[in-house]
Amino acid sequence: MDFLGAEYGPAQWHVRYSPVEELVYTILSQHTSDLNSERAFNSLMGTFDSIDAVADAPVEAIEEAIRRGGLAKQKAPRIKSVLCQIRDELGSFDLSFLAEMPLDEAKAWLKRLNGIGPKTAAIILCFSLGMPAMPVDTHIFRVSKRLGLIGAKVNADKAHDILEPMVEPQDVFAFHMYLIQHGRQVCKAQRPRCGECALGWGCRERPKLEREAKRAARKRKSGNKIG
Numbered sequence: 001m002d003f004l005g006a007e008y009g010p011a012q013w014h015v016r017y018s019p020v021e022e023l024v025y026t027i028l029s030q031h032t033s034d035l036n037s038e039r040a041f042n043s044l045m046g047t048f049d050s051i052d053a054v055a056d057a058p059v060e061a062i063e064e065a066i067r068r069g070g071l072a073k074q075k076a077p078r079i080k081s082v083l084c085q086i087r088d089e090l091g092s093f094d095l096s097f098l099a100e101m102p103l104d105e106a107k108a109w110l111k112r113l114n115g116i117g118p119k120t121a122a123i124i125l126c127f128s129l130g131m132p133a134m135p136v137d138t139h140i141f142r143v144s145k146r147l148g149l150i151g152a153k154v155n156a157d158k159a160h161d162i163l164e165p166m167v168e169p170q171d172v173f174a175f176h177m178y179l180i181q182h183g184r185q186v187c188k189a190q191r192p193r194c195g196e197c198a199l200g201w202g203c204r205e206r207p208k209l210e211r212e213a214k215r216a217a218r219k220r221k222s223g224n225k226i227g
């Protein structure tokens with residue numbers, strides 16, 4: 001945290017959406033870019049006046065409203081189904097009661113809902129309710145694995161349970177933001193920039209990745225010569 005904090009500065013937590021809006025946003029963000037998810041979310045909320053209206057809308061109308069976000073056919077029924085489930089159970093979309101529950105119970109409550117896994121549950125609890133739940137996205141999963149924070153065979157769902165208790169509760173949000181930033185800028189999926197990495201001194205995968213990079217560079221060089 002100290003090394004990443006020095007690199008990326010303080011991570012500021014602020015509420016972006018209400019918990020139920022965050023849930024909808026997270027479904028929209030699956031397998032698409034931030035830009036597309038935002039466009040789809042804005043289009044959805046611009047088409048319907050409220051979350052209530054989204055839940056009442058025909059699936060086809062939701063699909064049309066979120067088309068620009070991609071995978072609308074899969075996401076529209078998922079959104080409608082989970083919203084109806086919440087309203088049937090609570091009589092509203094107010095999920096603020098989760099903040100009063102112990103973290104594990106709040107997670108369990110959300111994970112019972114149709115199509116809500118550990119990542120979506122953690123995003124809702126962390127981003128909109130400020131609870132110390134750790135969402136593990138593709139960047140966090142990759143960087144943690146390379147660093148050796150999680151084992152090579154651990155899957156993404158299990159990674160939530162391993163990483164979260166490793167970090168002080170007050171640092172969970174910052175850890176999430178730092179590792180995403182680090183994964184996007186330095187520890188990229190292809191060609192990680194290990195030589196510039198603030199965590200390179202303690203990284204499990206660095207020697208192997210650097211050997212592979214050197215081998216690839218030699219191959220390119222000899223290919224160029226032959227060419």
Ligand code: SF4
Nearest residue numbers: 187192194197200203
């Ligand atoms: S040293 Fe390389 S592999 Fe390890 S965290 Fe840094 S960029 Fe990623």
